[in-house]
Amino acid sequence: MGEKNILREVKIRPIRKEEFSLWKELMNKYHYLGYKRMPGKNIHYVATLRDRWVALLGWGSAALKCKVRDDFIGWDEKKKLERLFLLANNVRFLIFPWINIKNLASKILSLNLKRLSNDFKLLYGHPVVLVETFVDLSGYKGTCYRAANWIYLGKTKGFSKRNRHYYPNNHPKGVFVYPLFKDAKALLKAELLPYDFNLLYRRDFMEALRNFPIESLISEIGKITDPRKPRGIRHPLVVVLGISVCAVLCGARSFLAIGQWAKGLPKEALKRFGARRDEPPSEPTIRRTIHSIDADEFDRRISNWLISQKCFKGKGLAVDGKVLRGGGLKLLSAIVHKEGIIIKQNEIREGTNEIKAFKPLLKDIEINGAVVTADAMHCQRENAKFLVEEKGADYVFTVKENQKTLLEDIKDLDFKKNPLIIMK
Numbered sequence: 284m285g286e287k288n289i290l291r292e293v294k295i296r297p298i299r300k301e302e303f304s305l306w307k308e309l310m311n312k313y314h315y316l317g318y319k320r321m322p323g324k325n326i327h328y329v330a331t332l333r334d335r336w337v338a339l340l341g342w343g344s345a346a347l348k349c350k351v352r353d354d355f356i357g358w359d360e361k362k363k364l365e366r367l368f369l370l371a372n373n374v375r376f377l378i379f380p381w382i383n384i385k386n387l388a389s390k391i392l393s394l395n396l397k398r399l400s401n402d403f404k405l406l407y408g409h410p411v412v413l414v415e416t417f418v419d420l421s422g423y424k425g426t427c428y429r430a431a432n433w434i435y436l437g438k439t440k441g442f443s444k445r446n447r448h449y450y451p452n453n454h455p456k457g458v459f460v461y462p463l464f465k466d467a468k469a470l471l472k473a474e475l476l477p478y479d480f481n482l483l484y485r486r487d488f489m490e491a492l493r494n495f496p497i498e499s500l501i502s503e504i505g506k507i508t509d510p511r512k513p514r515g516i517r518h519p520l521v522v523v524l525g526i527s528v529c530a531v532l533c534g535a536r537s538f539l540a541i542g543q544w545a546k547g548l549p550k551e552a553l554k555r556f557g558a559r560r561d562e563p564p565s566e567p568t569i570r571r572t573i574h575s576i577d578a579d580e581f582d583r584r585i586s587n588w589l590i591s592q593k594c595f596k597g598k599g600l601a602v603d604g605k606v607l608r609g610g611g612l613k614l615l616s617a618i619v620h621k622e623g624i625i626i627k628q629n630e631i632r633e634g635t636n637e638i639k640a641f642k643p644l645l646k647d648i649e650i651n652g653a654v655v656t657a658d659a660m661h662c663q664r665e666n667a668k669f670l671v672e673e674k675g676a677d678y679v680f681t682v683k684e685n686q687k688t689l690l691e692d693i694k695d696l697d698f699k700k701n702p703l704i705i706m707k
Contacts, residue, residue, distance in 0.1 A: 289384060293337070295330045295394045297402060303327065310339055314377045315422075321374050324407050326399075330391045338378040338391050342399065345370035345415055351437040351458050352415055356471050366471050368409065371399065373416035376427075388427030396431075400463050413467045417456040425457055433459040474540035496592065497555045501525050503588040510575045518564040523572045525556045526563060528585065532624070538573070542566025582628075589626045595619070595653040600626075600676075602644065602657040604637045615640045617648065620656070641666050651675035659683035 298306050306327050310318040321327070323344025330338035345367055346352075353363060378388055400410040417439065418425040425435065441455040464470060501521050509520040530544035545563035548556075553563060564572070599620035606613050615637055616628035627648060631640050641661050654677045655670055662680035670676045682690050 289332070290386060290390045293330060293332050293387065293390055293394065295328055295340075295391060295398070298327045298329050302329070306339055309336075309379075310341070310375060310377060313379060314339075314375060316375070318375075322372070324368075324371075324403070325374075326402055326406065328395060330394070332384075336379070337382045337384075337387070339375065340373065340377075340391070340395055341375035342371045342414075343374045344368070345372050346417075349415070349439060349458060351439070352460060355434075355436050355460065356413070356468050358472050362472060369412040369471060371403065371411045371414050373414060376416075386430070389430035392427060392431040392433075396461060396463060410463075412464050412470050413460055413462050415458065415460045417458060419454065420457045421454065425459055428459045428461075431461070433461045435459055473543050474535070474537055495529070497525065497529070499591070500528060500588055501557055503584050503591075504528070504581070507576060507580055507584055510577070511572070517560070518568060518572075519557060519559070520572065520576075522553075522556050522558050523564045523569055524576075524581070527569055527573060538566055538570040541569050545569070582625075586625075586627045589624070590648050595626075595648070595650050597652055599654045599656060600650060602641060602655060602661060604631065604660075613637075615644050617644055637661070638663060638666075642669050645670075645674060653677070654679060657681070659685055662686050662689075 306329065307318045321341050321343030325341065325343040328340040328342070329336050330340070347367070356363075358366065376388075376392075378391075396414065399414065400412075403409065403411045416428060416433070418428065420438070425433075429435065436458045438455040438457055441453055462468070504524045505521045507520065507524065511520070526545045526548070527541050530541040533544060535541045535544050542565060548563055550561050553561065601618045601620055602615065603618060604613065604615045613631040614628045615631055616625050618625050627644060629640055629644050631637060637660055641657070641663075642665075645655070650670075652675065656679045657666070659681040662682055662685065667678055667680070670678045682693060684690065
């Protein structure tokens with residue numbers, strides 16, 4: 284039988300639980316490094332030819348430190364720690380010494396890479412975007428990796444890890460990587476990953492999205508005037524704005540992140556937003572559209588919608604004043620603590636101040652069960668009474684010299700008996 288026909292019969296699969304002892308025994312016996320437990324998340328594979336074992340592979344979590352790899356991806360330390368779980372390391376690759384088939388190694392690697400990401404999804408709830416391996420160049424050239432189109436990046440600095448410490452081993456290794464996604468580097472550097480990169484998170488997210496009041500949001504922002512010229516519009520204004528609002532609520536903090544979030548939406552979610560197409564608006568479309576609308580009108584509509592949801596029970600709301608436009612405009616805002624979302628803001632007109640604007644700001648908002656925080660300026664008896672008796676909310680106010688009697692009373696308290704009282 285010809286070489287190509289033989290290679291067509293090669294198959295690869297994860298080992299079964301009862302096969303692990305044999306896999307470990309063979310790796311210990313025939314691999315020059317023996318068997319060591321694969322670091323972190325790991326998968327063990329066997330390659331077969333006509334049901335005979337011909338090779339073994341082991342994958343583990345990626346190395347924490349590898350400068351040439353990190354430079355290749357282009358991420359900083361913070362991004363690396365957030366995204367390292369999307370990498371995997373080919374820790375072991377063994378073809379049995381009695382097997383001699385040309386191109387077998389590169390064939391096995393190719394078959395393994397085709398299924399590796401999905402196998403990680405099934406086992407650990409997320410895919411693998413890029414894989415790496417380290418080759419001891421003093422004894423090997425990494426020929427099979429090169430033949431399988433892996434990218435050689437350079438050498439390590441020659442350190443080994445023992446427990447939490449690194450020590451020099453004087454044996455730098457060659458670093459090879461292989462992107463499993465076409466845009467692997469962009470994904471690893473993205474501000475916000477598409478939600479379906481984590482199946483567990485995806486299930487939670489989809490459940491939340493199913494129960495999310497998208498229709499009421501669309502109804503409110505549908506009243507916003509569309510400033511765009513009708514010709515050439517591919518995505519209705521409500522679709523672009525609705526997706527953008529939900530993306531921000533889910534943690535997106537830039538146009539790029541909103542676009543990446545939108546890209547991960549399934550077809551059924553797009554339909555709920557009113558999309559006429561199976562594809563979401565792109566990041567440039569989102570950017571241009573948001574820049575074109577009336578910001579004040581958008582702010583009013585979103586505030587009205589957020590207030591109508593009556594969803595602040597158990598939430599922390601901060602009342603905070605700001606001065607904009609070089610001191611020309613003063614605003615008092617109500618902000619949701621965790622999400623940092625402004626639910627309402629009122630202008631503080633000339634002749635008045637923040638204290639007088641406190642009650643009007645919160646008067647029409649359903650904040651029953653919420654905890655309102657404010658600085659010392661708002662530490663007023665009337666504000667406290669208003670929050671508790673009229674709004675059914677709790678409060679946390681900073682106490683300073685503007686309330687001397689209260690401040691003295693607090694100082695006189697026995698803090699050993701009242702450990703929850705905090706003095707600043």
